[in-house]
Amino acid sequence: MAKTVEGLYYSESHEWVKVEGDVAVIGITDYAQHSMGDLSYVDMPEVDDELAAGDEFGAVESVKAASDLYSPVSGTVIEVNEELEDAPELLNEDAFANWIIKVKMTDQSELEGLMDAAAYEAMCAEA
Amino acid sequence: MEENLLKTCLYDKHVALGALMSPFGGFIMPIQYTNITDEHNAVRKAAGMFDVSHMGEIFVSGPDAEKFVNHIFSNNISGIPEGKILYGMMLYPNGTVVDDLLVYKEFQSDHFLLVVNASNIAKDYEWICAQKEGYDVEVVNASDSWGEIALQGPLAEKFAVETLGLEPAAALGFYTYYEAEWKGERMVVSRTGYTGEDGFEIYCSHAAVNEIWDILLAAGVVPCGLGCRDTLRFEAGLPLYGHELSDEITPLEAGLGMFVKVKDKEEFIGRDAIAAQKEAGLSRKIVGIELQDKAIPRAGYPVEIEGQQVGVVTTGYRSISTDRSVCVAMVDKAYTELGTQVEIRIRKKVFPGIVCKKRFYETNYKK
Numbered sequence: 001m002a003k004t005v006e007g008l009y010y011s012e013s014h015e016w017v018k019v020e021g022d023v024a025v026i027g028i029t030d031y032a033q034h035s036m037g038d039l040s041y042v043d044m045p046e047v048d049d050e051l052a053a054g055d056e057f058g059a060v061e062s063v064k065a066a067s068d069l070y071s072p073v074s075g076t077v078i079e080v081n082e083e084l085e086d087a088p089e090l091l092n093e094d095a096f097a098n099w100i101i102k103v104k105m106t107d108q109s110e111l112e113g114l115m116d117a118a119a120y121e122a123m124c125a126e127a
Numbered sequence: 128m129e130e131n132l133l134k135t136c137l138y139d140k141h142v143a144l145g146a147l148m149s150p151f152g153g154f155i156m157p158i159q160y161t162n163i164t165d166e167h168n169a170v171r172k173a174a175g176m177f178d179v180s181h182m183g184e185i186f187v188s189g190p191d192a193e194k195f196v197n198h199i200f201s202n203n204i205s206g207i208p209e210g211k212i213l214y215g216m217m218l219y220p221n222g223t224v225v226d227d228l229l230v231y232k233e234f235q236s237d238h239f240l241l242v243v244n245a246s247n248i249a250k251d252y253e254w255i256c257a258q259k260e261g262y263d264v265e266v267v268n269a270s271d272s273w274g275e276i277a278l279q280g281p282l283a284e285k286f287a288v289e290t291l292g293l294e295p296a297a298a299l300g301f302y303t304y305y306e307a308e309w310k311g312e313r314m315v316v317s318r319t320g321y322t323g324e325d326g327f328e329i330y331c332s333h334a335a336v337n338e339i340w341d342i343l344l345a346a347g348v349v350p351c352g353l354g355c356r357d358t359l360r361f362e363a364g365l366p367l368y369g370h371e372l373s374d375e376i377t378p379l380e381a382g383l384g385m386f387v388k389v390k391d392k393e394e395f396i397g398r399d400a401i402a403a404q405k406e407a408g409l410s411r412k413i414v415g416i417e418l419q420d421k422a423i424p425r426a427g428y429p430v431e432i433e434g435q436q437v438g439v440v441t442t443g444y445r446s447i448s449t450d451r452s453v454c455v456a457m458v459d460k461a462y463t464e465l466g467t468q469v470e471i472r473i474r475k476k477v478f479p480g481i482v483c484k485k486r487f488y489e490t491n492y493k494k
Contacts (some may be wrong), residue, residue: 064354
């Protein structure tokens, strides 16, 4: 059973969001890293890129496949996790301890459209 | 349709081993048992085994068998010794590829075994039968009754000889085979493979395949899925039908002209088209491309120069054995010189790459 963390927001496309003031810290869930298998590359956006909720902002890649990443919120990328450039396996080791990007949100009401841990677990259980 | 997928005779063993199963060539096949990287490395450094029972076996025999196989096959089988195997293609009259295959010259005059791709068995059999008018031959599609295991890697010979008791395998040269027996049943053992390493392909009954699989597994041979079969063959520069070869690609464009004997053979299906293409020159060709970046080029991604598409990736990976991002791509002839700088579009970005040889890993075949 893939783990979840309480107090985060979850998207249908398996990203998590941790809110720090007006900044959304975004990563992929344990369920996502587990279903991808060993990751060999994380494609990330540039700082200052503008994202609308639902925009593709990069991808995580295993040997076999690339899986697109989608931003759960609108805003501006203020930081990318450069550690993942050389160590994508950190996401396999602990998907919740290793964020991918930080976005300065323009519309915090978008968070209301996301799931909490229990709802996300229920969605994964159905898949 | 999931329910229409075929199962190989080892299906239950794959499921019991916890393999990730996925459709391939009309079959439900193991993609990986643990992970692709570990299985890939097992074949490069020790020994791995693949269930390749989905491959097709078509037997051609009769007084005109040699003449007929030479008519439908791009390589030249005239006078090859018994036990010899040749790689080549069956071509359409326009020079594109029906399938790539191995032809085994059996130890019986006028008998040949054709080993074809799983996804093309029905098409190939139909194609072969449609060409045999005027030839005194019998064509039998025996794919359903034969199983096959590929035992690959530097320790393959040791396991074949010491674990399976196939002593004569040690003396086999590359691309030759011998007739063995497993409990009184026919078994074909060839020094062939699709990984760039030394190894054997063992063809036998479903019951024998199941026994051999269990014996090799117990002896420590690593079960390997189609995931690493693809990364291994890719690094070794070997084509996959549907990617580097197809009914829209000729062998010359795929860089496989050495298997099309336009000079040695006066007649075979597709010969005139290939001769004409040689004369006229190619308009596009498969090349290798290495990226400087870690981004991974994958099949279907565009190859560009200054924003203009000049080609398309046919297979690409972060190469496990070389830890480089590399691909093979079909590219307009003007940009196929080694060292040419190109770009590959990966999602929203373009990454610089350099045209290189399409073999990324030094193969370790036994001569």
